Amino acid sequence: MILYYTLAVLIIGLDQLTKYLTVSTIPYRETIEWIPNVLSFTHHRNTGAAWSILEGQMLFFYIVTVVVVGVVIYYLHTLGKQDILIGLSLSIILGGAIGNFIDRLIHQYVVDMIKLDFINFPIFNIADIALSVGVGLMIVYLVIDEIRNHKKKVGQ
Numbered sequence: 001m002i003l004y005y006t007l008a009v010l011i012i013g014l015d016q017l018t019k020y021l022t023v024s025t026i027p028y029r030e031t032i033e034w035i036p037n038v039l040s041f042t043h044h045r046n047t048g049a050a051w052s053i054l055e056g057q058m059l060f061f062y063i064v065t066v067v068v069v070g071v072v073i074y075y076l077h078t079l080g081k082q083d084i085l086i087g088l089s090l091s092i093i094l095g096g097a098i099g100n101f102i103d104r105l106i107h108q109y110v111v112d113m114i115k116l117d118f119i120n121f122p123i124f125n126i127a128d129i130a131l132s133v134g135v136g137l138m139i140v141y142l143v144i145d146e147i148r149n150h151k152k153k154v155g156q
Helices: 002-025 058-078 084-107 126-155
Strands: 031-035 039-046 110-116
Touching: 002 039, 002 084, 002 110, 002 126, 058 084, 084 110, 084 126, 110 126
Parallel strands: none
Antiparallel strands: 031 039, 039 110
């Protein structure tokens, strides 16, 4: 369990550090090109979720995040003890959810900064990456678990 919570804390720390550096070094709405036509950093504020959906609905985000964090912690303690893949996926999701939650509590918006210049994609942050990776790992776990269960049924 210590591994899982340590990973979540590291993700939260990295997320908050990159947001602090963005706010303190890049003027709002300004862009710093890092790898031409590939990657830049833009100081952006998002009052919604992905693609700015549900903008300004902070109470909704507070409630949803508290519920999600509670569910993730519950499953981290039950399933995380049984399988490291689901434990890692849940701890990564936990770190991402809390990282963005901190912003919503403090600023009433989420600081985003990573911009992919080669594709039309929303600006995002480390917490968003963690949430995406965590959900991806959870999908892999669910597929593997389904295969295991199928093999058990066939073997009976």
